[in-house]
Amino acid sequence: MRNKIYIGSLAVIIAAILWSLDGTFLRPQLFTLPSVLVVFLEHTLGFIVLIPFLIIYRQQIKLINKKQWAAVFWVALFGGALGTTFITKALFLTGFHDTSVVILLQKFQPLFAMVLAAIFLRERFPKIFYLYAAVAIIAGYFVTFKDPLTAGNVLKTTGLVALFSLLAAFAWGSSTTFGKYSIKNINYGLLAALRFGLTVLIMAFPALYYYSGQFSVVAPKQWGTLVIIVFTSGAVAMFLYYYGLKKIPASIATLCELSWPVSAIFFDYFLNKNILSWTQLLGATVLIVMVYLTTRLNKPHVIVGIVEKGANNGKKLGAKTANLNIKLASNLPKGLYTCEVEANGKKHQGLLYYGYNSLTNTDTLEVHIFNFSANIYGHQITVVTDKFLRLPKTFKNPEDLMMQIKKDLLNIGS
Helix, strand or coil, X not given: CCCHHHHHHHHHHHHHXXXXXXXXXXXHHHCCCCHHHHHXXXXXXXXXXXXXXXXXXXXXXHHCCHHHXXXXXXXXXXXXXXXXXXXXXXXXXXXXXXXXXXXXXXXXXXXXXXXXXXHHHCCCCCHHHHHHHHXXXXXXXXXXXXXXXXXXXXXXXXXXXXXXXXXXXXXXXXXXXXXXXXXXXXXXXXXHHHHHHHHHHHXXXXXXXXXXXXXXXXXXXXXXXXXXXXXXXXXXXXHHHHHHHCCCCHHHHHHHCXXXXXXXXXXXXXXXXXXXXXXXXXXXXXXXXXXXXXXXXCCCCEEEEECECCCCHHHHCCCCCEEECXXXXXXXXXXXXXXXXXXXXXXXXXXXXXXXXXXXXXXEEEEEECCCXXXXXXXXXXXXXXXXXXXXXXCCCHHHHHHHHHHHHHHHHC
């Protein structure tokens, strides 16, 4: 658990780097083909590669409920079919001569993802997270343009390029959120296979109905490019992405995806000999630092201590807690966290709260262990934090506190 945030973030960053290679070097070679046909062919080939995950994890398909199926379909429709079509169309409209505006407008993707993650996934972070997120998006702007004063290009670009770019940002941002929701109890490889398979079904009609006669004009070199896409920015990148998304919150994942513009600029330098400006280098540095700081906000904290006697207020409120010495939380940001608790030699899931207690008028450090009733006063327990849920709150009366406890427990169960 200690390293999963960093491993997950690294997987998403690698996937984003592969996507930048796609836009800089691979997709331009498919410029003569209709964008709908390109999306259909790359997802068909990718699905063939991912079929083994459907076979290996076929039993998990039964675990997907109706809401998760709806989320998977959304991911396929918006993240696979529409998102890829929109970005391909936007890039094709620019002729790949000036893609900076398309990349710039993708900076709206984290905004869409974080808002939707807060609404549908109830992801919560310390306030400093949103400052880091804002700085990261601004840094992405500086990475995009050699001269920051060229922001006027956004106004000069054609309406269709801007529209398709923004639609792609929304499609991929929402796909990050609903991908996180749908991956809760299934393998990341299975989700990638389902996404590609459903995207093929969605794109089959428009591709075959309107462009069936153009399959013969796909040049051998373009078929080779499509195969390379499958094993880099396509199926392989999506496998890595969902592997990472399984381990980190959607809000952090979407910020890690901002490594795409950074790597795109560097690929542009090495492949096309376009020299980086000092503002791009500065923006890239700031962006990397902000992504690193956001991942640290959600890093696991390990607390080992002896359970102390309390006032039994938690039991009275319907959520019995194990109290720990507050000095153990010296490096822990205040708030409510999901956590893993090792007690009596077994591991359990629970909630850790560190902050102001309205009933005692003091700061407390206490753990509520799910489905646990053993007496562990005087016993040593180990607590490892997982996800930050919310900041501490003050309450005027016990009734309001009880309502908040019920809300917290409901959020965990959803």
